[in-house]
């Protein structure tokens with residue numbers, strides 16, 4: 001009997017040790033490089049807060065979260081926000097792939113714009129004129145499904161500048177599969193919407209500038225401006241898929257999009273500052289959570305996507321300063337499974353992305369926080385005066401439809417105008433017909 005108690009006691013001590021080691025690992029991987037954490041966090045808090053000390057009436061000197069729009073981005077600092085960390089299967093908690101990258105020089109880039117990501121972007125509250133550059137790794141809906149909506153909602157949300165889109169094509173792949181063709185169709189599908197808005201609101205943001213680049217080229221410079229360089233490397237994800245490498249201010253960030261482990265990524269992301277790489281489920285989780293057959297799950301996570309073991313191996317081979325795993329349903333019961341698989345092969349700092357996870361990146365280090373956003377957001381004000389195109393282009397609702405307009409409501413409409421003009425000293429006239 002005594003021996004048994006001893007065994008149990010040793011067992012308990014062992015378990016406590018394992019839990020402590022596990023928790024330490026969690027803390028290490030979530031906070032990343034401690035040095036930079038302090039530098040960046042302190043700098044930000046001092047900038048925006050009135051006091052260094054805790055007070056019952058003054059703003060608290062420290063926040064553990066990021067409130068968008070309250071922190072100056074320093075000239076040497078990069079901020080990355082996960083707008084979508086999830087999957088093609090829609091869920092409230094996680095949109096599909098999208099990352100916003102903000103540079104201290106004022107540049108802002110969106111890497112992928114998967115389904116559900118647009119509302120996250122709007123929740124950050126950045127004027128749309130600042131975020132008109134979208135880079136697509138490939139044309140799966142979980143990487144570009146919200147682009148059509150983002151494009152067409154420009155006028156109502158006060159974007160006055162054209163939308164610029166970079167995406168893969170060429171390289172011997174069918175031209176009709178390329179980004180240019182996709183964007184032509186995107187504009188085509190909105191023909192009714194753009195046509196009927198003409199002359200009603202400022203539609204200058206309906207201009208779409210597309211740059212299709214050869215997806216097969218390695219370290220293909222697809223953007224170079226204002227000290228920032230964005231290159232593409234091929235990915236192994238069916239065909240016509242790429243990963244992006246962004247270089248700015250002596251720092252390098254890479255975004256995998258979707259890819260199997262590949263030599264281009266391994267050769268070009270060794271030791272980089274910030275490495276965002278896909279990390280889907282294990283095959284068992286695919287069967288359990290997605291309802292896939294065993295063969296479907298195995299195919300998906302070993303021949304099309306990078307499972308947690310692939311992710312761990314790639315990070316062990318490249319050893320970035322800070323890694324981000326995304327592209328899986330990140331829940332209380334799935335995260336430990338994914339983490340365990342990664343940690344069998346890699347023990348460096350990794351954040352397992354959730355939507356609205358935020359990273360401040362400097363040469364000194366990386367700070368990870370969650371953003372607290374405003375669910376009641378309205379559009380940010382226009383940065384330029386809004387102008388409705390003049391002349392004969394204005395759309396006119398046909399007489400046959402206007403025939404249904406009730407005479408009794410005419411009086412109500414004229415009253416609205418009369419009151420508005422009285423209040424504002426204006427002279428607008430109600431007219432259903434131009």
Ligand SMILES: [Zn+2]
Pocket residue numbers: 138140143237258
């Ligand atoms: Zn994909």
Ligand SMILES: [Zn+2]
Pocket residue numbers: 097140142143257258327
């Ligand atoms: Zn994907």
